[in-house]
Amino acid sequence: VLRDDFRQPPGDVVVAAGEPAVLECVPPRGHPEPSVSWKKDGARLSDKDERLTIRGGKLMLATTRKSDAGVYVCVATNVVGERDSEPAELVVF
Numbered sequence: 091v092l093r094d095d096f097r098q099p100p101g102d103v104v105v106a107a108g109e110p111a112v113l114e115c116v117p118p119r120g121h122p123e124p125s126v127s128w129k130k131d132g133a134r135l136s137d138k139d140e141r142l143t144i145r146g147g148k149l150m151l152a153t154t155r156k157s158d159a160g161v162y163v164c165v166a167t168n169v170v171g172e173r174d175s176e177p178a179e180l181v182v183f
Contacts, residue, residue: 115164
């Protein structure tokens with residue numbers, strides 16, 4: 091089972107360059123419990139980037155750069171399939 095509705099979709103975030111940014115997402119209920127990953131501008135984010143932390147449904151950027159600005163989507167995945175959240179914009183000024 092994987093429901094359509096995200097319990098908390100990510101919201102737009104505005105930060106100054108160099109500041110940390112947090113995008114929060116609570117995935118839909120599912121069985122088994124869905125895992126969360128993130129996409130930026132349509133491309134899946136890698137957790138190999140040491141500035142990036144994905145914990146639970148939170149995407150944390152330690153120090154934002156201008157290049158981090160863009161449209162982020164929270165992706166919930168389990169054996170049934172995948173659901174994308176509504177997009178959220180990260181603005182870096």
